[in-house]
Amino acid sequence: MAGDRAASWQSIRDTIMLRIRDRTYPPGAFIPNEADIAAEFGCARATVNRALRDLAEEGFLDRRRKAGTRVIEAPQRKATLEIPQIRREVEARGQVYGYRLLARETGPAPGELRARLKLPEAEATLYVESLHLADGAAHMFERRWVVLRTVPGIAAADLAVVSPNEWLVREAPYTHGGMEVHAEPAGLAVATALDCAPADPVLVMERQTWLHEAPITYTREHFAQSYRLCLGL
Template identity: 60%
Template sequence: MQGEAPDAPITWQAIRDRMMQRIRTRAYAPGSLIPNEVELATEFDCARATVNRALQDLAASGFLDRRRKAGTRVMEAPRRKVTLDIPQIRNEVEARGQTYGYRLLLRETITPPEAVTQTLHLSGRERLLHVHSLHLADGVPHMFEDRWIVLDTVPAIEGADLEYVSPNEWLVRESPYTHGTMEFQAVAAGTAARHLGCAPEAPLLSISRTTWMYTAAITHVQEYFAPTFRLGMEL
């Protein structure tokens, strides 16, 4: 009829969802080849690029195995790929309905100790920005961080007012990274105790994180959370 709008083209998200339903119901069995992009584009009446985007997303999520010239197969044992964004401590605190606070305790530019040099794969001759910071929730110590920043990689941080903005917040906003490592440990508070208001032998959650821009190290930080801290993740 005149005036009727044409049907909107199918989105890649809709194709992804339909393909995922077929995988879950085993219409596409584990290990089996699925139709190629041309066949799927014909079925869904869309561009091949739209199908490709949907299949890329399913492959990135661990449900499909895509190989050039060998086709695309359903994974025998689908595995979710975990992606963790580096959190801004301010956002974590405020998401709990608490008031965020921050204090810069130490700022110095020095040659790092050997352990840090090895972690960051440095020569040992570099001078790094070394920072101690305390993050608070409703005025109570929430997390103490001991951070090393490679000035050769992020020289702009030398001009940052770290009394006003924490290194965590500055780096998340200003310094993109390509990859990194993260380790979780249960440790005794030790020297962090005086900043977190607990006994040196108190058990704490500690997170060690190192980030890189390709082969150039950006930062290594050790975070110590107050004894009352609870870590939650969405899977």
């Protein structure tokens, strides 16, 4: 590439992030040097430096002068809140964690969700319903949509063994997201899963995550009435 066709630092950043996600650059491995990346994308080394600096600031790369740039083995995302792993949350309370996959299907997302994630009408998503247990009792009922274009690897994941919550936290790095928490009547499906009355209020946590401009997932987590949300300051 040359002139006005040279890659931007944002496009280089996104391409390198995709290579980290698909293990072209596996955890702990060195990535090519700035000169080689600049030659590949037909841009100045300063452009590559800006892209790598951004990924380092986000916690995905470790840059050392004269030692090269390495993919961090356990990325530490700089976010206001970490995405909780339900298993760890339950076990931290001294309870036995359990998990059940209730439903799994592939197809377009509902219209409201497509608008939220800016998805085309025919965009393929993986829809999953699952139930998380604590000491054998219902702890949280989850509805989740995953954008397969952004996270194709989840299509082959055995979600009867590992929950989408755990799989995505481990396998799908994100750059930003949003979360909303509110209470609402359980409704019939949630009440059946959580063993409560449909009119009973339950805590609902809505969350969506993105990899730069690419949507990853949207989830609605419905918690049993005994649940307490605790946040550290």
